[in-house]
Amino acid sequence: MADSDDEPIALSAHTLAALAEFNAEKDAHAEKFEKLKAEAEANAPLSMEAFAEDWNESQFWYSDETAGVLAEQLLDGASKDTTIGVLSAPSAFVALKNKLRTVDEAERPKLVLLEHDDRFGVFPEFFFYDFQQPLKLPGHLKGTLDCIICDPPFLSDDCQTKAALTARWLLKPGSPRVVVCTGERMEPLVCKLYQSFGVQTTTFEPKHARGLSNEFYCYANFECADWRWKPKA
DSSP states (O other): OOOGGGSOOOOOHHHHHHHHHHHHHHHHHHHHHHHHHHHHHTTOOOOGGGSOOOGGGTOOOBOHHHHHHHHHHHHTTOOTTOEEEEESOHHHHHHHHHHHTTSOGGGOOEEEEEESOGGGGGSTTEEEOOTTSTTOSOGGGTTOBSEEEEOOSSOSHHHHHHHHHHHHHHBOSSOOEEEEEEEGGGHHHHHHHTGGGTOEEBSOOOOBTTOOSSOEEEEESSOBTTBOBOOOO
């Protein structure tokens, strides 16, 4: 009797069609990624479309409007001597890059992107970040940030606490600007973790490009044209 292991595996027409669709999507994303890489190197306008969201990794990109508002406030008062950190909020980082395109390179603030998704390694500002190892970062980054935006990937006390530990390690002493975007249910913990920075709940409600079922809040240690602090209960 012939060994059944030697027989070729026959795939159904449905399976072959699904495989072809998967490969086509993969090729399309690869093409978009290469285009983004070239655009980044050429200082061209950037888009998050090249980065498909992975919901299993809790990736939810901001809408263009929200990302623009956050970038505008992070840049307010910034100079070539300013260092802005983006912790797990790559869509805000892309908005920052786009806003700085028209600024002379020598006058731009420095950007630092800390992100778990190594696809963002296309950017020279990228540093790999795993919240499970909150201080496993290059030592030269310690105490270098003048402002930060932090959007921890998961709505858990553990993730929020470790991300806050990272933020504190990165920020300069004094009066840095701090923005945290996360779920409404994390409000008591966020205000406690960042109490020393004066962070409070604001009136600004971040929106996501593909929507989000959880109510999302923006917390900050400053008021501005785009938000005020919410009255305390």
